Amino acid sequence: MDKYISVSPEEASIARDGTIKLHGAEGFEGMRNAGRLAAEILDALVPHVVPGVTTEELDDIVRNMTIAAGAVPATLGYRGYTHSCCISINHVICHGIPSDKKLRDGDIVNIDVTPQLDGWHGDTSRMFFVGDVPVKARRLVDVTYECLMLGIEQAKPGNHIGDIGAAIQKHAEAHRYGVVREFCGHGLGRLFHDAPEILHAGRAGTGPEIRPGMFFTIEPMINIGKPGGKILDDGWTAVTRDRSLSAQFEHSIGITENGAEIFTSSPKGLDRPPY
Numbered sequence: 001m002d003k004y005i006s007v008s009p010e011e012a013s014i015a016r017d018g019t020i021k022l023h024g025a026e027g028f029e030g031m032r033n034a035g036r037l038a039a040e041i042l043d044a045l046v047p048h049v050v051p052g053v054t055t056e057e058l059d060d061i062v063r064n065m066t067i068a069a070g071a072v073p074a075t076l077g078y079r080g081y082t083h084s085c086c087i088s089i090n091h092v093i094c095h096g097i098p099s100d101k102k103l104r105d106g107d108i109v110n111i112d113v114t115p116q117l118d119g120w121h122g123d124t125s126r127m128f129f130v131g132d133v134p135v136k137a138r139r140l141v142d143v144t145y146e147c148l149m150l151g152i153e154q155a156k157p158g159n160h161i162g163d164i165g166a167a168i169q170k171h172a173e174a175h176r177y178g179v180v181r182e183f184c185g186h187g188l189g190r191l192f193h194d195a196p197e198i199l200h201a202g203r204a205g206t207g208p209e210i211r212p213g214m215f216f217t218i219e220p221m222i223n224i225g226k227p228g229g230k231i232l233d234d235g236w237t238a239v240t241r242d243r244s245l246s247a248q249f250e251h252s253i254g255i256t257e258n259g260a261e262i263f264t265s266s267p268k269g270l271d272r273p274p275y
Contacts, residue, residue, distance in 0.1 A: 002196075002208040013119065013190040020187065020195050022213030027120075027189060028254055028261070031215060034071070034122030035252050035263025037115045041065050042126045043268045046275045049128040051105045055087040059098035062113055071115040074123075074192050081236065086112040086125075093180055093221050093229045093238040093246045105131030108141060110248045114192065121188045123217050124264035125250040129273045136224065137245055143175050144222040144247040145272045151200070151218045155253055155260040161196055161207030168220045169201040178227030180246070182238065185217040188252060212255050219250030 006022045007014070009030065023031075041062055048058060063084035066073045073084035081097075088096035088110040089103070096110075103109060112125035127141045147168045154163040172179045185198030196208050200220040223229075225244025232239060240246050249272070253260040265271060 004211060006213065009119070009190065016191060016194050018195050020208060020214060021189060022211060023189060023215055023254070024213065027213075027215070030118060030120035031122070031189065031252065031254055031263045034115060034117040034120040035124065036122070036267065037066070037069050037071055037117050038113050038122030038124045038252075039264045039266045041113050041115065042111060042124065043266055043270050045111060045128070046270060049103065049109060049111075049130060051131045052102055054100050054102050055089075055096070055098040056100055058087060058111065059083050059085055066113075066115045069115065069117065071117040074114040074116045074121055078192065084113075088112070088246070088248070090245055091240045091243050093223070093240060094183055094248060095236045095238050097234060097236055103130045106133055106137075107131075108133060108137050108245065108247060112250065116192075119190050121190070121192050121252070122264060123188055123192070123250065123252045125219065125248055126271070127247050127249060127273055128275075140177065140222065140224050140245055141247045141273060143172065143177060144220060145249050147171050147200075147220045147222060148218060148249040148251065151220060152251065152253060152260050152262065155210060155218065155255060157210055157212055157255060157257065159210045160205055161198060161210065162202040163204045164218060165199040165202035166204040172220070172222050178223040178225060180221035180223060180227055180229055182229050183221060185219045185250070187214070187216045189215045210255055212257050214255040215252065217250055217252050219248060221246060221248045
């Protein structure tokens with residue numbers, strides 16, 4: 001039996017114990033502010049994601065903008081991670097580490113940011129096109145964004161977490177794409193990662209019931225090829241086993257009485273490329 005608890009902002013920072021937290025108005029306001037900052041950071045990166053830029057340079061922009069806003073990058077120092085965002089290129093599924101690697105014409109890139117503002121986490125990622133991107137890669141990115149939004153449509157009171165994954169899996173596999181199973185969405189708020197886990201494949205009607213006040217991410221990772229992935233020796237970078245292209249989008253959402261509020265929508269309408 002899944003456990004739910006209504007929490008105040010102070011109680012929301014209680015360590016993860018499997019209980020699903022239900023947040024009130026103050027929590028929604030905190031997440032709106034953190035989510036908007038996260039989206040603004042990704043908006044600001046748009047003119048910088050070009051051939052020849054290094055992923056380290058992009059990470060510097062993320063860190064400087066986060067700190068200037070009075071926030072801190074949640075990834076910086078998280079389990080020993082030493083950067084302010086994750087940047088995943090082409091066949092990298094997620095958790096790509098910024099470096100002196102330069103982006104090249106035709107790359108597709110996911111940038112994942114999580115500013116922590118006033119104790120609340122705004123977690124979001126977005127795909128970017130670098131120069132002239134092939135049609136098959138553009139199509140993968142389009143379908144991945146559609147998967148995200150179809151999953152969000154299922155995030156409403158009375159549904160179950162499994163409804164989200166079922167909708168995502170059905171759409172991706174209709175295009176003969178693979179849905180990554182090794183990573184999932186997660187609860188968040190004053191904790192970076194909390195219950196429940198949000199699987200991106202599954203059976204409708206299964207899993208915890210979705211209730212008003214829940215905060216969580218939906219972040220499908222979709223591969224052109226098979227769904228399998230592996231983690232490289234650096235302990236972070238996850239890549240497709242068959243070296244096929246992978247794409248991901250992520251939003252942080254809060255469940256209202258009527259559906260889902262997206263905390264991390266782009267203020268400039270730059271939610272999907274081309275920008």
